[in-house]
Amino acid sequence: MEFLVRVVDKGVAVTCSKRGDVLSACPDGWAWSPEELTNDAWRIVSVNVLQSTVEAFLSNAGFVGGRRREWMLDFSLLPDPSLFTGVRTLPIIPLTRKQCTDAAVKKP
Amino acid sequence: MTTTVVKTIGSGGDFTTLQAWEDASPASLVAVDQIWQGQIKASTDVFTAGLVISGTTVSSTQYVELTTATGASFRDNASVQTNALRYNASNGCAIDFATNYAIAIFNNTQDFTRISNLQVQATAANGTALQVSASTGVDINFCIYEGLIDAGPVALTASGGAGGGTLRNSLVVQRKSAATHIAALKDFAAYNVTFAVPSDKTAATFGIDNRYFNVTMKNCAVFGGTTVIRGGTPTITTSYTSMTSPPAGWTNATYDTTQFADITDATRDYKIPANTSAFYDTGTTDSTNAATDIAGTSRPQGSAYDVGCWELVVSAAVVLMGQACL
Numbered sequence: 001m002e003f004l005v006r007v008v009d010k011g012v013a014v015t016c017s018k019r020g021d022v023l024s025a026c027p028d029g030w031a032w033s034p035e036e037l038t039n040d041a042w043r044i045v046s047v048n049v050l051q052s053t054v055e056a057f058l059s060n061a062g063f064v065g066g067r068r069r070e071w072m073l074d075f076s077l078l079p080d081p082s083l084f085t086g087v088r089t090l091p092i093i094p095l096t097r098k099q100c101t102d103a104a105v106k107k108p
Numbered sequence: 109m110t111t112t113v114v115k116t117i118g119s120g121g122d123f124t125t126l127q128a129w130e131d132a133s134p135a136s137l138v139a140v141d142q143i144w145q146g147q148i149k150a151s152t153d154v155f156t157a158g159l160v161i162s163g164t165t166v167s168s169t170q171y172v173e174l175t176t177a178t179g180a181s182f183r184d185n186a187s188v189q190t191n192a193l194r195y196n197a198s199n200g201c202a203i204d205f206a207t208n209y210a211i212a213i214f215n216n217t218q219d220f221t222r223i224s225n226l227q228v229q230a231t232a233a234n235g236t237a238l239q240v241s242a243s244t245g246v247d248i249n250f251c252i253y254e255g256l257i258d259a260g261p262v263a264l265t266a267s268g269g270a271g272g273g274t275l276r277n278s279l280v281v282q283r284k285s286a287a288t289h290i291a292a293l294k295d296f297a298a299y300n301v302t303f304a305v306p307s308d309k310t311a312a313t314f315g316i317d318n319r320y321f322n323v324t325m326k327n328c329a330v331f332g333g334t335t336v337i338r339g340g341t342p343t344i345t346t347s348y349t350s351m352t353s354p355p356a357g358w359t360n361a362t363y364d365t366t367q368f369a370d371i372t373d374a375t376r377d378y379k380i381p382a383n384t385s386a387f388y389d390t391g392t393t394d395s396t397n398a399a400t401d402i403a404g405t406s407r408p409q410g411s412a413y414d415v416g417c418w419e420l421v422v423s424a425a426v427v428l429m430g431q432a433c434l
Contacts, residue, residue: 004128011135015217016163024125024157033124039132055207058157066217068160 001054002030002092003045005073007084010041013066020072020105022057037091043084045073047095053104070107077103110169112143116177118153118201126159126174126203133172136165143170147177148226151184153201162216168245171220174213176201181225183250188403192370192377193279193418195229195254208232211239217267220245227252230261233284237261240296246273250402254281258288260317266295275301276397279378279417282332285310290333294321294340298328299397300407302416305332306373307363314338315349327391327398329416331363331371346392348415361386380420387415 004024010016017023023042026032032044059070075084083093115122115129123129126146133144144164148155161172178184182200185191191199203226205212212228212235215221221243228251230237237253240246244267255261262280266272276299282290283305289312290303305312315333316323318340326345330336336349336358344357348367352360361367367385370377380387391398391413400406401419409419 004125006131010131011163011165013163016135017131023127023131026125031119031124033120033122033128035122035132036124036128042128042131058207059210066162068162068216 001047001049002026002028002032003047003057004032004036005043005045006041007043007075008041015066015068017068018072020074021069022071022073025054025058038088040087043088043093044091045093045095045100047100048097049100053101057104067107072105072107073100073103074105075103077105110141110143112145114145114147116149117146118149118155121149125157126155127157130159130161130172133164135163137170137172138165138167141170143173145173145175147175148180148201149177151180151200153180154197155203156205158205158207158210158212158214159203160214160216161221162214162218164218166218166220168220171222172218173222173224174226175223176225181250182227182252183225183402183404189421192375193252193379193402194281194376195227195252197227200227202226203228205230205235205237206232207235209234211236213238215240215243215246217242219243222247222249223251224249225251228254230255230257232256234258236263238263240264240266240273242267244272248273248275249277251278252281252402253278254283256284258284260287260289260291263292264294264296265292265321272296274299274397277301277400277402277417279402280304281306281376281378282312283309283373287312289314289317289338290330292317293323293325294318295323297324298326299394300327300391300401300413300415300417301325301329302378302418303328303330303333304368304371304376304378306376307332307371308373315351318342326394327413327415329367329387331367346390346415348386359386378416378418380414380416380418383410383420383422385414385420388420389414391415
């Protein structure tokens with residue numbers, strides 16, 4: 001599975017997408033557009049996770065306080081957090097399932 | 109001067125997912141003086157993930173709009189006049205959403221969003237096709253929404269009081285048996301919308317849930333709700349329902365194939381079949397909200413607007429040998 005994730009807050013409003021939010025989940029080998037591959041506010045990660053994990057990352061159930069996602073990726077818990085700041089250096093960042101699940105954080 | 113920034117969505121488009129398109133918009137469309145318009149690129153594009161629209165600063169002239177590119181919508185299908193009027197991804201681009209306890213398109217506290225030309229179905233037991241929450245000035249036009257959720261395939265709630273948003277020239281089908289209602293419209297207006305539960309499903313308890321709020325409905329058809337509307341302060345004009353002895357403003361009509369081409373779930377087709385339908389030429393003129401029907405036919409075709417989302421095109425008489433033959 002490949003995730004399109006946001007690495008900078010879009011705005012201050014709680015309803016804006018936030019750093020760590022998974023925007024989209026697509027099958028491996030997805031033909032991402034040039035805009036999706038180059039936008040510095042986003043990264044694409046490749047990871048083999050269970051469907052239940054995908055659904056958790058995309059869950060909009062409840063919209064507690066108006067926020068978009070219940071779960072996020074905490075990039076500071078990944079082996080190389082620098083890949084998730086500033087300019088993109090890799091078109092797709094590979095993660096292991098364990099790395100992904102260890103970095104999955106449910107928002108308070 | 110406001111600039112409309114058009115981005116294509118789908119395979120080979122500027123964005124391959126709906127959410128990427130939405131997320132890529134400037135944080136403030138007011139600051140950049142833009143309309144952020146997404147056009148689904150191809151008739152074969154079918155999206156299975158949901159879309160959240162929220163968090164962008166907008167105004168009545170600088171807003172987010174989701175629509176289709178030329179040729180991509182079910183409305184552009186060459187056989188639109190004869191295709192069964194229901195969700196069918198073979199007829200055009202679609203959102204086919206199967207996630208439980210989730211929403212296919214969720215416009216959350218963002219005003220002035222416009223959505224048109226889409227067909228959306230939510231097939232999970234508790235999935236919603238469209239939800240608009242606490243938003244003002246939202247305009248939903250030329251769409252098909254179908255779902256299986258007790259709370260209705262569409263749930264529209266405005267924040268600005270009467271006139272907060274409009275749903276028009278659209279079809280809403282509740283495919284769940286014995287649902288609470290077909291749609292929730294709260295401080296929303298509906299113009300030439302067909303709301304229905306297929307006849308082989310148990311009727312919904314209510315057609316429209318309007319508790320504690322206002323709703324304006326004109327030229328609407330609500331079929332398959334035991335009670336046509338629930339509570340609130342409705343303003344109803346030339347609208348029809350299958351409810352016997354309905355409240356003021358509503359007219360009863362039998363729910364059968366005189367009114368709609370096919371009312372059975374598997375083969376449902378909510379076009380008006382012929383000029384014998386109760387809906388034919390019985391609507392009220394509203395060129396602001398309903399000048400064109402869901403298939404792109406201009407209204408009126410007869411002496412007056414038809415009721416519901418479909419405007420019947422009656423074949424012109426052909427004169428042969430001095431005789432008029434219909």
